[in-house]
Amino acid sequence: RAKDAGGSRYELADPDSDARAIDRHSLTTRLPAALEWDEFFLEYQPLIRMSDGHVEGAEALVRWKHPVHGRLGPDRFIPLAEHTGLIVPLGRWVMEQAVRQACAWHEERGKGGGNGKKKNGKNGDALAERPLRVNVNLSPRQLHHPDLVPDTIAVLEAAGMPPSSLCLEVTESALIGADEDELKPLRQLAELGVEIALDDFGTGYSNLANLRRLPATTLKLDRSFTQGLQQHPADPVDVTFVEGIVTLAHALGLAVTVEGVETEHQAAQLRDMGCDTAQGWYYARPGPASTFVQGFAVT
Ligand code: C2E
Numbered sequence: 515r516a517k518d519a520g521g522s523r524y525e526l527a528d529p530d531s532d533a534r535a536i537d538r539h540s541l542t543t544r545l546p547a548a549l550e551w552d553e554f555f556l557e558y559q560p561l562i563r564m565s566d567g568h569v570e571g572a573e574a575l576v577r578w579k580h581p582v583h584g585r586l587g588p589d590r591f592i593p594l595a596e597h598t599g600l601i602v603p604l605g606r607w608v609m610e611q612a613v614r615q616a617c618a619w620h621e622e623r624g625k626g627g628g629n630g631k632k633k634n635g636k637n638g639d640a641l642a643e644r645p646l647r648v649n650v651n652l653s654p655r656q657l658h659h660p661d662l663v664p665d666t667i668a669v670l671e672a673a674g675m676p677p678s679s680l681c682l683e684v685t686e687s688a689l690i691g692a693d694e695d696e697l698k699p700l701r702q703l704a705e706l707g708v709e710i711a712l713d714d715f716g717t718g719y720s721n722l723a724n725l726r727r728l729p730a731t732t733l734k735l736d737r738s739f740t741q742g743l744q745q746h747p748a749d750p751v752d753v754t755f756v757e758g759i760v761t762l763a764h765a766l767g768l769a770v771t772v773e774g775v776e777t778e779h780q781a782a783q784l785r786d787m788g789c790d791t792a793q794g795w796y797y798a799r800p801g802p803a804s805t806f807v808q809g810f811a812v813t
């Protein structure tokens with residue numbers, strides 16, 4: 515066996531990658547049971563209107579409470595679920611939970627919880643108040659699934675929520691090269707009033723001229739640009755880029771959301787640059803729906 519030593523050494527050279535492969539395999543095979551046994555849960559991160567600091571809504575972010583490995587973030591398992599197709603039922607579950615949660619926040623507010631201030635108009639009917647919006651991430655596989663439109667409509671109807679209280683986030687890379695047929699489901703949803711955000715904007719190789727053609731209502735600028743602003747002085751290329759994108763987006767009738775705002779300094783700069791909505795640790799980390807209500811939505 516001494517002759518094999520070289521080969522064995524070679525195999526052992528990267529034990530981590532082996533462990534990761536096994537890990538991926540065991541995580542993948544466990545996914546369906548995890549969905550069945552309710553091991554997934556959602557956290558919510560507030561979306562803040564920059565002009566006045568009001569909470570407009572929240573992004574739902576899925577996590578997995580794994581019985582052995584503990585809490586796993588979406589980067590660990592969403593790509594696996596996307597690969598096997600489990601993302602379709604998982605994504606449907608996420609949307610259902612998130613829309614139900616938005617509905618619960620809405621009712622909570624309607625009760626006049628918190629400071630009891632009535633800021634609604636007309637007949638003093640609190641339910642007339644615009645519901646908090648909930649943002650849900652869609653993976654490419656969901657985007658191309660024939661049930662996307664009927665499922666989304668069914669979820670909204672079951673909760674009695676107006677379509678505009680749901681925002682679907684799709685990455686620009688998922689839409690690159692999409693032809694008119696492939697855009698049709700999103701376009702249909704947008705026509706119903708569902709908001710569509712282009713997530714991680716600026717990281718793909720997007721054709722800016724293509725933007726006009728997409729049924730998006732919001733651009734979500736990727737965190738990497740926000741990070742560039744944190745340096746002193748701010749990276750001039752990032753400054754120019756953000757300002758340019760904001761101008762272009764507004765000209766096309768799109769709102770701009772910025773992700774990954776971690777400091778007051780970044781927040782102030784991004785507000786001055788005309789960004790509409792912000793999300794990031796400076797305002798709040800993702801957390802359970804209950805803290806969201808106590809800390810933001812009701813007051
Ligand atoms: P994303 O949609 O771009 O979500 C934003 C990510 O940035 C989240 O990571 C959030 O926790 C993180 N984040 C927010 N503010 C800050 C900040 O100030 N600083 C830093 N460093 N990070 C911040 P998370 O929760 O790990 O999610 C990662 C990605 O997983 C998401 O990126 C999204 O692409 C995907 N994902 C999450 N939930 C779902 C889901 O239900 N379905 C699908 N298809 N994808 C999901």
Ligand code: MG
Binds near residue numbers: 573683
């Ligand atoms: Mg997102």
Ligand code: MG
Binds near residue numbers: 713714734736773
């Ligand atoms: Mg994003």
Ligand code: MG
Binds near residue numbers: 714
């Ligand atoms: Mg991202």
